[in-house]
Amino acid sequence: MMDRRTLVGVGAALTTAVSSFFGGRKAEAKAKDMAYPKGTMQPRGHVERLERFANLSLESRQDFLMSFRTWANGDLGRTANARADEILKSKGIPKDNQLSQAEAIELLKDDPIIAMSTRGWCSAQQLMWSGLKEEFEGNADRYLSEMEAADKMGPGKLELNANLKLPDYVKHEIHIQPGGYVGSEFAGHMYHYGTNAFYTGRNFNDELHVGSANNMPIPKDGKVMRILDVGCGIGQLALALKERFPNAEVWGIDVGGPMVRYAHLRSVERGLDVNFSQRLGEDTQFPDNYFDIVTSYIMFHEVSPEGTAAQVKEAMRIVRPGGIYYPLDFKLNGAPRRTAYGMYRGWMDHRWNNEVWTQKFRTNGLPDMIRKAGFDLNEKEPELLRGFGILNATKPA
């Protein structure tokens, strides 16, 4: 896989070569000179699909924060959970009593262990993001150059739409990511490395996306010519789908220009012919009945109820008769009843992790919206990702 700095050199050198009728070898040599001028640090390579951080210190700090997060979610989280049970017991409240979220918060928010657990999570998350922001924004010239070089390269194409009017619901700093998905030139970079920490090391090679793509149901007639990943982020699922369906025309769309730009960079690195475009899920600009499969990866819990309804309607328009619509997201059907501590954590996630829309996602009736739009919905199989919801919809033929 080509490293990103060589990409910069190749892009610039090929431009020179074409305009000067230079040969390929000369362009290659020039690329090398441009990518690695004397006295600069060489890129640190890839660990399979993941480009290593630019320096060891950053890599080590992020590694440690991920470890802290794992410990805080594990040992400290279990202690906090047990403490919540003790508090309920001391107040004579049965453990299985379904408290309101406000009651759960009031009961638990001042306990020192629970508060410490919350603070630990928050501090680690803030430190993770601030480290990434410092690296990418502090070296903006380098990272922008890499994206600019890739912008013009294939095999897939990139469409940025500076005039796209973004609805407010997409502008939040979800997961407290600095600038969210739209407000930083390096939203894609930060999202990639930040979510790797969320997955605590289990997705460095897009394992969850590859698994989801491999489990994706196909239309009964077996025809898979065109696929769309809505809210594709940095394109992990779209790329995995292209790997599974190499002959299909695969698209990823997202409202975040920096997200699709980074997705395109990754597709160039990996030589995968996927098109990424900055568009709205509510207004995809594709013809009626165009796609055999339309999907999304854990997107809808970050969409407003109004946006959700509009996107489902749009999906119905662009999926062809007999085609599949599978928006993968958190479990809605058969989700476990939430404990008082679970309610408290749910609030923490919503209020302080800035998961603005998650709580509404749980109650907005997405399965019913899908049925009302006209799809046949199967909520039993197949499961794309273990523990997540099943929404396998087919547009009637």
Place this chain on the structure above:
Amino acid sequence: MADEKKMGERTKAASDFIKGDTDSAVFLGNPHIDNLMTIVIAMGAEIWADRQRMRIVEHLLSTKGKVTTEMIEQYVPTNEQKAAWAAERDAMAKRVYSVMARDTSGAKPFGEERKFN
């Protein structure tokens, strides 16, 4: 390395966003105590970064007999090293921070007299 264009000449893709307010969250009753907690976690990350560098330096010196910044930065650990270092990292996090999970339900106020027989 990168062609040093002015930022104004760059292709931009970002747009306006709605800023969150988590930076002003107080969970421990006093924002300065919250800040201290962030400092403590950040210090752990800094110590781990130095420890990793030291480990790689030691390894390079013992196997190659010399070390340069480039060699340290470019070093790719073996799978065995990765597993061993990850275990050590997780053990360090647990060792350093486990006090956060101690039972504080019997915490006593500063001015409380202790009764002796």
